[in-house]
Amino acid sequence: MSSDSAYLVSGSADDSLRVWDVDSGEELRVIKEDHSSYSNHSVLCISHDCSKIISASNAIINVYELSSGVEIHHLTGHSSPVSSIFISKDDTILVSGSDDKSVKVWSVATGNLLADKKEFDGEVSKVVMTNDGHILAGDKVGGLRIFSTSKIEESEIEVSIKHVMQTPDNARVYSLCASNDSRWMVVATDMNVLVYSVADCSLQHTLTGHEGIIDCVAVTYSDKYIVSGARDSIMNVWDLATGQLVESLEGQQVEVSNFALTGDIVISTSIVSQYIKLWSTEEKYISHFNLFFRDQSGVIAVTRDKKFVLHYSANPPEIVVWCCEARKPVQSQYKHTCNVNTIITCSNNITALSGDVEGVFLIWNINTTDAISRHEFEDCIRHIAIRKDDKFAAVALKNKISLWDMETHSVVKTWTPLQNENETIERVLLTSDNQVICGLNTGVVLVLGDDETNIKTLSQCKSSVTSLVLSPSEDVLAVGSLDTCVPVWDWRVVFNFS
Numbered sequence: 427m428s429s430d431s432a433y434l435v436s437g438s439a440d441d442s443l444r445v446w447d448v449d450s451g452e453e454l455r456v457i458k459e460d461h462s463s464y465s466n467h468s469v470l471c472i473s474h475d476c477s478k479i480i481s482a483s484n485a486i487i488n489v490y491e492l493s494s495g496v497e498i499h500h501l502t503g504h505s506s507p508v509s510s511i512f513i514s515k516d517d518t519i520l521v522s523g524s525d526d527k528s529v530k531v532w533s534v535a536t537g538n539l540l541a542d543k544k545e546f547d548g549e550v551s552k553v554v555m556t557n558d559g560h561i562l563a564g565d566k567v568g569g570l571r572i573f574s575t576s577k578i579e580e581s582e583i584e585v586s587i588k589h590v591m592q593t594p595d596n597a598r599v600y601s602l603c604a605s606n607d608s609r610w611m612v613v614a615t616d617m618n619v620l621v622y623s624v625a626d627c628s629l630q631h632t633l634t635g636h637e638g639i640i641d642c643v644a645v646t647y648s649d650k651y652i653v654s655g656a657r658d659s660i661m662n663v664w665d666l667a668t669g670q671l672v673e674s675l676e677g678q679q680v681e682v683s684n685f686a687l688t689g690d691i692v693i694s695t696s697i698v699s700q701y702i703k704l705w706s707t708e709e710k711y712i713s714h715f716n717l718f719f720r721d722q723s724g725v726i727a728v729t730r731d732k733k734f735v736l737h738y739s740a741n742p743p744e745i746v747v748w749c750c751e752a753r754k755p756v757q758s759q760y761k762h763t764c765n766v767n768t769i770i771t772c773s774n775n776i777t778a779l780s781g782d783v784e785g786v787f788l789i790w791n792i793n794t795t796d797a798i799s800r801h802e803f804e805d806c807i808r809h810i811a812i813r814k815d816d817k818f819a820a821v822a823l824k825n826k827i828s829l830w831d832m833e834t835h836s837v838v839k840t841w842t843p844l845q846n847e848n849e850t851i852e853r854v855l856l857t858s859d860n861q862v863i864c865g866l867n868t869g870v871v872l873v874l875g876d877d878e879t880n881i882k883t884l885s886q887c888k889s890s891v892t893s894l895v896l897s898p899s900e901d902v903l904a905v906g907s908l909d910t911c912v913p914v915w916d917w918r919v920v921f922n923f924s
Contacts, residue, residue: 432447432448433454434446435492441458442457443479444457445457450806470482473513474517475888480511482511485526487499487500487502487504487522487532489520499532499537501520508523510522510523510552515910519532522553524550527544527550528542528543528544529553529563530542546571548569550563550564551564551566551600551601552600557606558608560573560624563602564593566599568596568598568615569590572587572624589627591622593615597618599613599615600639601614604645606645607649612644612652617640619662621666631664636658636662637656637660640655645666650665651665651666725767733749736778743763743765744758744759744760745778746759747759757792757794761790764782764784768807769810770811774816775792777789783807785823786802787807787821798835799835806823808850809852811856817833818832820854822854824851827841827862849866853894861873862874865890869887869888870884871886871905884903884920889907889909893907901917902916
């Protein structure tokens with residue numbers, strides 16, 4: 427999945443890559459490859475700026491332009507299948523690990539091999555980069571390596587070994603990850619999760635409790651929790667600071683091979699389809715629900731009184747209303763016929779707004795699921811925001827924002843602020859005085875005035891905007907993006923708004 431959630435890339439045993447539009451489900455292009463099957467060794471990733479696809483099959487790495495499918499680089503150098511690839515947060519460096527017991531570092535711009543590190547006794551199983559530029563790698567005989575990187579020239583870097591160590595009992599490394607502050611390396615082995623300090627390589631915690639091989643591990647965005655998934659069909663949540671088990675989700679009907687973390691909500695339903703895990707804004711555990719949907723979980727919203735969870739599932743298209751106290755569904759809304767991109771609840775805890783990829787905008791009663799209003803926009807609805815007093819809503823399409831009057835159920839104002847056809851609106855906010863703030867896939871934040879000639883620009887992020895949050899006074903704006911930067915603006919002072 428691309429960082430802006432617009433594209434999905436799949437690799438298949440038919441020696442092809444396929445690029446899909448996530449909103450419409452349309453297959454955009456097929457990239458045929460002339461080397462052997464993806465069936466055993468296939469690795470894919472998309473650059474953070476959504477411009478490139480990197481694929482690895484057997485010992486070959488290919489870099490393609492996402493928009494056209496044209497091959498940019500054909501990287502050869504590994505002598506055995508590539509098991510892991512990772513692209514740096516600035517999209518300049520590609521790191522690959524292989525069964526040939528080596529880690530190689532490549533320039534994304536030129537395709538040149540920058541470094542070839544062979545300090546491994548076993549086949550490399552996983553390689554990642556920290557946000558501060560360290561390369562972390564693990565192999566199948568328990569070897570762990572930490573490399574430091576330093577830029578020599580614009581297109582050259584120096585990679586040097588910093589730490590060499592082994593897991594306890596030489597346990598095989600199945601997966602590893604780094605904390606967002608680059609301080610911790612979290613390693614998944616046969617049945618334990620190991621937490622190491624990147625600075626001095628000391629083992630801080632050994633997390634025990636799984637009874638099967640641990641295939642996946644991740645750290646939440648706040649660096650407060652570790653999440654691990656294993657073949658014992660259990661997903662465990664651990665406190666990173668103390669190493670204590672916070673919660674264990676048991677009873678999965680399938681092995682846990684992956685999961686998703688989003689904001690301050692941990693969602694495992696995309697992989698472990700039986701559970702949704704909810705956290706408060708302080709990331710304290712609230713509850714989990716045992717869900718039996720037939721497919722992946724989609725969009726989630728929570729009423730402001732925390733009594734109901736609204737959950738969208740695509741097969742069939744339905745929004746299910748769950749009662750938090752009873753821990754069971756109480757209503758299902760089937761009025762959308764395609765994928766829902768956004769759900770938001772009003773302050774009265776009764777009314778919900780939802781929008782789908784075909785442009786259908788619904789206002790409906792949470793208690794009865796009856797439609798209050800229905801409007802069809804001409805394009806996919808990306809996001810919806812509502813004013814504090816529930817009198818107006820802002821509906822964001824790919825390149826347009828409409829101001830919706832909640833009393834008359836009509837559009838009262840429209841902005842088309844984008845000049846570049848490659849730009850899309852990702853998030854929108856609406857202030858109490860009807861100032862519209864929108865975040866783009868380019869990292870730019872726009873503040874829209876009364877007319878299209880009065881548009882103010884905040885440009886600090888380098889990747890797609892994923893979140894916009896206003897302070898209670900609405901004077902301070904915080905922007906979240908995929909580049910891990912969170913700029914905070916006193917935006918009314920910046921633009922001299924009263």
